[in-house]
Amino acid sequence: MSRLTPIRFKATDLDEIAATKGRVAVLVTPDGKLDPGARRVNRLTKGAVARLVESEGFPKMESGQVVSLAWPAGLAAEALDILILSRQSDPVQARKAGAALAKAKGTASLMLLAGNARQADNLALGLALRDYRFDAHKTAEQEEAADTSAEVVIHHTRPDDMAAAVEPLLAVAEGAHMTRDLVNEPANILTTTDFADRLVEMRDLGLTVEVLDEDKLAELGMRTLLSVGQGSDSPSKVVVMQWNGGAQDAAPLALVGKGVVFDTGGISLKPAAGMEDMTMDMGGAGVVAGTMRALALRKAKANVVGLVGLVENMPSGNATRPGDVIRSMKGTTVEVINTDAEGRLVLADVLWYAQERFKPAGMIDLATLTGAIIIGLGHDNAGVFSNDDALCNAFLKAASAEGEGAWRMPLGKGYDELIKSRIADIKNTGGRPAGSITAAQFLQRFVKPETPWIHLDIAGVALVKSDTDFAPKGATGWGVAALNRLVRDRFESET
Numbered sequence: 001m002s003r004l005t006p007i008r009f010k011a012t013d014l015d016e017i018a019a020t021k022g023r024v025a026v027l028v029t030p031d032g033k034l035d036p037g038a039r040r041v042n043r044l045t046k047g048a049v050a051r052l053v054e055s056e057g058f059p060k061m062e063s064g065q066v067v068s069l070a071w072p073a074g075l076a077a078e079a080l081d082i083l084i085l086s087r088q089s090d091p092v093q094a095r096k097a098g099a100a101l102a103k104a105k106g107t108a109s110l111m112l113l114a115g116n117a118r119q120a121d122n123l124a125l126g127l128a129l130r131d132y133r134f135d136a137h138k139t140a141e142q143e144e145a146a147d148t149s150a151e152v153v154i155h156h157t158r159p160d161d162m163a164a165a166v167e168p169l170l171a172v173a174e175g176a177h178m179t180r181d182l183v184n185e186p187a188n189i190l191t192t193t194d195f196a197d198r199l200v201e202m203r204d205l206g207l208t209v210e211v212l213d214e215d216k217l218a219e220l221g222m223r224t225l226l227s228v229g230q231g232s233d234s235p236s237k238v239v240v241m242q243w244n245g246g247a248q249d250a251a252p253l254a255l256v257g258k259g260v261v262f263d264t265g266g267i268s269l270k271p272a273a274g275m276e277d278m279t280m281d282m283g284g285a286g287v288v289a290g291t292m293r294a295l296a297l298r299k300a301k302a303n304v305v306g307l308v309g310l311v312e313n314m315p316s317g318n319a320t321r322p323g324d325v326i327r328s329m330k331g332t333t334v335e336v337i338n339t340d341a342e343g344r345l346v347l348a349d350v351l352w353y354a355q356e357r358f359k360p361a362g363m364i365d366l367a368t369l370t371g372a373i374i375i376g377l378g379h380d381n382a383g384v385f386s387n388d389d390a391l392c393n394a395f396l397k398a399a400s401a402e403g404e405g406a407w408r409m410p411l412g413k414g415y416d417e418l419i420k421s422r423i424a425d426i427k428n429t430g431g432r433p434a435g436s437i438t439a440a441q442f443l444q445r446f447v448k449p450e451t452p453w454i455h456l457d458i459a460g461v462a463l464v465k466s467d468t469d470f471a472p473k474g475a476t477g478w479g480v481a482a483l484n485r486l487v488r489d490r491f492e493s494e495t
Contacts, residue, residue: 001177001178001181002132002133002134002177002180002181004128004170004173004174004177005102005127005128005131005150005151005152006151006152007124007127007128007151007152007153007154007166007170008151008152008153008154008163009120009124009153009154009155009156009159009160009162009163009166010153010154010155010156010159011155011156011157011159012036012037012113012115012155012156012157013155014036014037014040016111017037017040017041017044017075017111017113018044018074018075018076019076020075020076020077020111021076021077021078021109022077022078022105022108022109022110022111022150023077023078023079023080023081023104023105023108023109023110023111024041024075024077024079024080024081024110024111024113025066025080025081025082025083025101025105025110025111025112025113026038026041026049026080026081026082026083026113027083027085027113027114027115027117028049028052028053028082028083028084028085029084029085029086029087030061030062030063030084030086032053032054032058034049034050034053035113035115035116035117036115037113037114037115037155038082038113038115040113041075041080041113044074044075045069045072045073045074045075045080046073046074048069048072048073048074048080049080049082052067052069052082061084062084063084063085063086063089063093063097064083064084064085064089064093064096064097064100065083065084065100066081066082066083066084066097066100066101066103066104067081067082067084068080068081068082068104069081069082077111078108079104079105079108081101081104081105081110083097083100083101083112085097085117085123087117087118089119090119091119091122091401092122092401092402092403093119094117094119094120094122094123094126095122095123095125095126095129095403095469095470096126096403096469096470097123097126098122098123098124098125098126098127098128098129098130099126099127099129099130099469099470100126100130101123101126101127102126102127102128102129102130102131103130103467105131107150108150109150109151109152109153110127110150110151110152110153111153111155112152112153112154112155113155114154114155114156115155115156115157116156116157116158117156120154120156120162120166121162121165121166121169122169123154124152124154124162124166124169124170125166125169125170125172125173126470127152128169128170128173129173129176129470129471129477130470130471130472131152132177132180132471132472133472134180134181134184134474134475136181136185137186137189167298168298171293171294171295171297171298171484172294172298172480172481172484174293174294174297175290175291175292175293175294175295175297175477175480175484176290176294176470176471176477176480176481177290177477178286178289178290178293179283179286179287179289179290179291179475179477179479179480180286180471180474180475180476180477181475182195182198182282182285182286182289182290182475183279183280183282183283183286183462183463183474183475183477184279184463184474184475185279186279187261187262187278187279187312190261190279190282191234191261191312192229192234192235192236192237192259192261192310192311192312193234193235193237195237195239195259195261195282195285195308195310196211196237196239196310198289199211199239199241199289199308200239202241202289202292202293202296205293205296205297206243206296206299207241207242207243207292207296208241208242208243208244209239209240209241209242210239210240211237211238211239211240212237212238212239212240213235213237214226214235214236214237217236217237217238217349220329220349220353221327221328221329221349222238222328222329222349222350222353223326223327223328223329223349224326224327224328224329224334224345224346224348224349225238225309225311225345225346225348225349225350227320227324227326227336227345228260228266228311228313228320228339228342228345228346229311229312229313230318230319230320231266231267231313231314231315231316231318231319231320232311232312232313232314232316233314234261234311234312236309236310236311236312237309237310237311238307238308238309238310238350238353239307239308239310240305240306240307241288241289241292241305241306241307241308242303242304242305242306243292243295243296243300243302243303243304243305243306244303245295245299245300245301245302245303245304246301246302246303246491246492246493247303247493250302250303250361250493251303251358251359251360251361252302252303252304252305252358252360252361253302253303253304253305253360253361253362253363253364253487253491254304254305254306254307254354254355254358254360254362254363254364255288255291255292255304255305255306255307255363255364255365255366255483256284256288256306256307256308256309256347256350256351256354256363256364256365256366257282257284257285257286257287257288257289257306257307257308257309257365257366257367258281258282258283258284258285258308258309258343258346258347258365258366258367258368258369259282259284259285259286259308259309259310259311259346260278260281260282260311260312260313260342260343260346261279261281261282261310261311261312262278262279262281262312262313262314263278263281263313263340263342264278264313264314264315265313265315265339265340266313266314266315266319266320266339266340266342267315267319267320267321267322267339268322268338268339268340269315269340270340277463280368280462280463280475281313281343281368282310282368283366283367283368283458283459283462283463283475284308284343284365284366284367284368284369284456284458284462285308285309285310285366286462286475287366287458287462287477287478287479287480287483288306288307288308288366289306289308290477290479290480291304291306291479291480291483291484291487292304292306294480294484295484295487298484300484300487300488300492301492301493302487302488302491302492302493303491304487304491305354305358305360307350307353307354308350309346309347309349309350311342311346313339313340313342319339320336320339321336321339322336322337322338322339323335323336323337324336325423325424326345328348328349328352328446329348329349329352329353329356330348330349330352330445330446332348332425332426332445332446333424333425333426334348334421334424334425334426334427334428335421335422335423335424335426335427335428336427336428337427337428337429338428338429341428341429341439343367343368343369343439344367344369344428344439344442344443345428347365347367347443347446348442348443348445348446349446350365351363351365351443351446351447352446355447355448355451360451361452361491362388362391362451362452362453362454362491363447363451363452363453363454364395364453364454364455364456364483365443365453365454365455365456366456366458366479367455367456367457367458367459368457368458368459368462369436369439369455369457369458369459370435370436370439370457370459371435371459372432372434372435372436372439373409373436373457373459373460374459374460376409376436377407377460378460379460379461379464380405380460380461381405381406381407381460381461382399382404382405382406382407382456382457382458382460382461382478382479383407383409383436383440383456383457383460384396384406384407384408384409384454384455384456385408385409385410385411385437385440385444385454385455385456385457386408386411386452386453386454386455387411387444387447387449387451387452387453388452388453388454390452391452391453391454391490392408392454394486394489394490395454395482395486396408397489398482398483398485398486398489398490399482399485401485402481402482402485403469403470403481404461404478404479404481404482405461406456406482409436409437409440409457410437411437411440411441411444412437412441415430415434415437415438415441416441418430418431418433418434418438418441419438419441419442426442426445428442436457439457440455440457443455456479458478458479461476461478461479462475462476462478463475463476464476
């Protein structure tokens, strides 16, 4: 797994500044006020910070912006980073500022003079989230990759308080890094077996992890899930991860992830152009895994179960055909119209199994499910579908608080007409109109009326082609922070 940036807080020591190598960063407010650390650096650099503040362009600079001065006179540092940050910054703004510092510093070490900044813990989280590289398969960079995250030392007037505050936040960063690693990994490395093995390793964190193999899945009646993977040599699996940190008798929150490690489309073969990106079709399972890691690392006082269906969708002489009819674990029969609408077949059985076994207090599934959601919402928001306003609103509030875009989409009986089958109970696609909604309507057929449920279509946010606020281009880790926040705010016990 990618190494998380080592970050530590210490009491402010102005005497260390001049001799520090790597990079030094100071805070300046948008109105040009310098804290004691910035004033000391200003003296050491013979007024360099003040000259920036007094320059003609400074009033146009925004909170969260970083201005870098290379090899500043008076310092041993390779660069001086001046971070413009309002004292009234909220946690998300502070994280974005920290991420901007991480982008500026690259692989160098960093001393941040944070004074008494009240959001220093969120500055640290932003640094940790953005300081990420996936270089595992770049042989020329292996030596450099071994030290990609040089230490960050944050000087603060209350180092012990900030160190305690940042610990659970860094658990979220580690979970997001795990999600990114999984989503970025090529499919010849991240097979269904390798994926399951990585999840089993989290037993060391206190998670209970079970791997259900194909024989067990067949015994349970998970025929729609098995139908997706039957054309591949990689065995289909379901991995169940349990974190029991809450009251013994409290029903868990269930997180369910689509884990298609590679999606060719099956017999309904995708076009060749862009198919290489289908290594990310296990993004929902990746978010579930990263969230479970974060919860275990911070020892969340909640009961949460994560279930992921791991399959590979390949064409072969044994693959499911368009027109096949399959009976799900629930008993509902499904006509397969398009084998490239496979994620809902995986989720249908896992959703039903989660409810039958765990009787959850709420259930959230995540999937890179439809291209239609990208047409509707682009890459800034995940699509949110729900049968329960209270749970949905709590999730939207959590996502907003964590700076992760999410937008509620409609459900309705009228859309069911589009997925009626002539020969079975339901068909697996309703065509192009309302494609993301009919996919959600399909999934809702496998949700019991008494189960509060959210479906998150993350096809547009799991992996992107350009930098985001908190991640370099590629896998984003979207959802780990929002789900962790939801668990903290809604499901953790007081004791």
